[in-house]
Amino acid sequence: MDTTTTTDATTDPTAARLAQLEARLQLLEDQHEIARLVASYGLLVDAGEAERVAALWTEDGVYDVEEFYMGNRAEIDAMVRSDAHQGLIARGCSHFLGPAHVTVDGDRAVAVCESVLLVHREGRNYPVRIGVNHWELQRTPEGWRATHRTTRGLNGDAEGRALLARTGTV
Amino acid sequence: MDTTTTTDATTDPTAARLAQLEARLQLLEDQHEIARLVASYGLLVDAGEAERVAALWTEDGVYDVEEFYMGNRAEIDAMVRSDAHQGLIARGCSHFLGPAHVTVDGDRAVAVCESVLLVHREGRNYPVRIGVNHWELQRTPEGWRATHRTTRGLNGDAEGRALLARTGTV
Amino acid sequence: MDTTTTTDATTDPTAARLAQLEARLQLLEDQHEIARLVASYGLLVDAGEAERVAALWTEDGVYDVEEFYMGNRAEIDAMVRSDAHQGLIARGCSHFLGPAHVTVDGDRAVAVCESVLLVHREGRNYPVRIGVNHWELQRTPEGWRATHRTTRGLNGDAEGRALLARTGTV
Numbered sequence: 001m002d003t004t005t006t007t008d009a010t011t012d013p014t015a016a017r018l019a020q021l022e023a024r025l026q027l028l029e030d031q032h033e034i035a036r037l038v039a040s041y042g043l044l045v046d047a048g049e050a051e052r053v054a055a056l057w058t059e060d061g062v063y064d065v066e067e068f069y070m071g072n073r074a075e076i077d078a079m080v081r082s083d084a085h086q087g088l089i090a091r092g093c094s095h096f097l098g099p100a101h102v103t104v105d106g107d108r109a110v111a112v113c114e115s116v117l118l119v120h121r122e123g124r125n126y127p128v129r130i131g132v133n134h135w136e137l138q139r140t141p142e143g144w145r146a147t148h149r150t151t152r153g154l155n156g157d158a159e160g161r162a163l164l165a166r167t168g169t170v
Numbered sequence: 171m172d173t174t175t176t177t178d179a180t181t182d183p184t185a186a187r188l189a190q191l192e193a194r195l196q197l198l199e200d201q202h203e204i205a206r207l208v209a210s211y212g213l214l215v216d217a218g219e220a221e222r223v224a225a226l227w228t229e230d231g232v233y234d235v236e237e238f239y240m241g242n243r244a245e246i247d248a249m250v251r252s253d254a255h256q257g258l259i260a261r262g263c264s265h266f267l268g269p270a271h272v273t274v275d276g277d278r279a280v281a282v283c284e285s286v287l288l289v290h291r292e293g294r295n296y297p298v299r300i301g302v303n304h305w306e307l308q309r310t311p312e313g314w315r316a317t318h319r320t321t322r323g324l325n326g327d328a329e330g331r332a333l334l335a336r337t338g339t340v
Numbered sequence: 341m342d343t344t345t346t347t348d349a350t351t352d353p354t355a356a357r358l359a360q361l362e363a364r365l366q367l368l369e370d371q372h373e374i375a376r377l378v379a380s381y382g383l384l385v386d387a388g389e390a391e392r393v394a395a396l397w398t399e400d401g402v403y404d405v406e407e408f409y410m411g412n413r414a415e416i417d418a419m420v421r422s423d424a425h426q427g428l429i430a431r432g433c434s435h436f437l438g439p440a441h442v443t444v445d446g447d448r449a450v451a452v453c454e455s456v457l458l459v460h461r462e463g464r465n466y467p468v469r470i471g472v473n474h475w476e477l478q479r480t481p482e483g484w485r486a487t488h489r490t491t492r493g494l495n496g497d498a499e500g501r502a503l504l505a506r507t508g509t510v
Binding site for chain 1: 282296297327
Binding site for chain 3: 185195206210214259260261267269270290294
């Protein structure tokens with residue numbers, strides 16, 4: 001990650017402080033970039049921006065929602081363009097994601113957040129789904145990208161609670 | 171922004187590293203301050219803190235909600251003190267904003283988030299509105315302030331989706 | 341906080357810049373760690389992770405919810421294991437917290453956020469409670485911990501609005 005650290009860091013106190021600052025700053029930047037990527041998902045999917053949604057994943061990134069498994073960018077793009085999703089955004093909806101809890105370990109990371117899908121129908125809004133989202137991410141030359149996102153409903157099933165319990169574990 | 175960078179940064183490697191650290195840190199601080207400003211809106215408006223809500227904008231900052239256009243701080247302050255808003259908070263409500271997606275470009279920035287307005291009525295809570303919030307902000311001597319906020323419902327209208335699609339564009 | 345600042349910071353411009361960078365970075369790290377702690381609460385409590393929920397507080401940390409007062413970690417742990425809470429997560433629920441507004445003052449901090457409790461019942465989800473959460477936190481040798489969290493409903497009572505108005509005040 002940190003390519004600017006010079007070998008004199010062990011003997012030169014200024015170089016050591018600089019190297020430590022650079023490493024701490026890099027970690028904060030990583031955490032911020034990942035939280036921003038997660039926050040962008042709901043905005044872009046509700047806008048119907050299929051390509052930009054798909055580009056949050058690596059080329060062969062997986063998006064596994066209980067009733068639906070997408071195994072690469074093309075399948076995620078197709079989901080956004082599908083009649084089912086287009087029907088949702090034509091009616092009015094919010095894929096409302098909570099703040100991401102991010103854990104970085106070198107070039108890999110995990111982010112966990114809860115979400116509520118609200119759908120507009122005849123002047124009213126219904127929280128039709130509550131769920132947990134477990135994102136696995138990887139540092140790539142183009143920045144952080146999702147490699148595997150698993151989304152499960154919080155409807156009493158053990159699977160959703162098990163995903164939540166993995167918060168903080170890369 | 172960065173007033174401490176000295177001209178020796180091009181020849182002195184320590185000065186160059188310091189200048190780069192200062193610039194990266196400044197960007198993170200900007201992003202954090204803007205996200206915090208956006209997060210404070212819901213808290214302060216639900217508290218009825220009219221002056222503090224208005225102070226999130228520049229003196230002539232605009233808050234454009236579909237049914238309502240406010241063209242400066244005084245009009246935003248008046249909205250918080252209005253019977254309509256006071257009625258909402260007397261009954262119980264939450265202007266629940268999601269995490270802001272922030273994009274900084276020098277002294278200007280854009281933040282986008284979704285929101286849900288929940289209203290309490292006779293022991294129940296109703297999500298009476300789902301929407302998108304597009305904030306334009308400017309760096310001022312007192313810190314970041316909103317210059318133009320546009321809020322639209324996510325009720326199927328094209329305008330809301332167009333605002334969401336502007337995520338990431340300053 | 342900053343133990344690496346050397347006394348030459350007043351005469352040596354490099355040392356002064358390093359010390360300033362370290363202090364600014366420390367503040368951002370504190371804000372990030374506190375926001376992450378708050379974000380983890382909903383995830384861990386919905387997972388039923390009693391020990392990890394309790395460990396967000398100091399040993400004698402207080403969690404004061406209107407109908408319920410917990411005066412230490414053991415009582416918070418017992419709340420998560422209680423029939424009432426286990427019933428909620430067995431049915432399906434989301435303690436959905438908004439982004440935390442964090443204010444740090446040395447070794448103490450305050451974080452404020454709104455929250456919605458959504459409960460799953462027979463295929464539908466109900467926002468049964470909207471509230472405000474006022475967290476007081478303290479820096480400890482193990483990191484930031486909550487010393488006193490007060491949660492009140494946003495149901496029109498003055499108490500909830502008064503808590504919201506304390507946003508930004510340590």
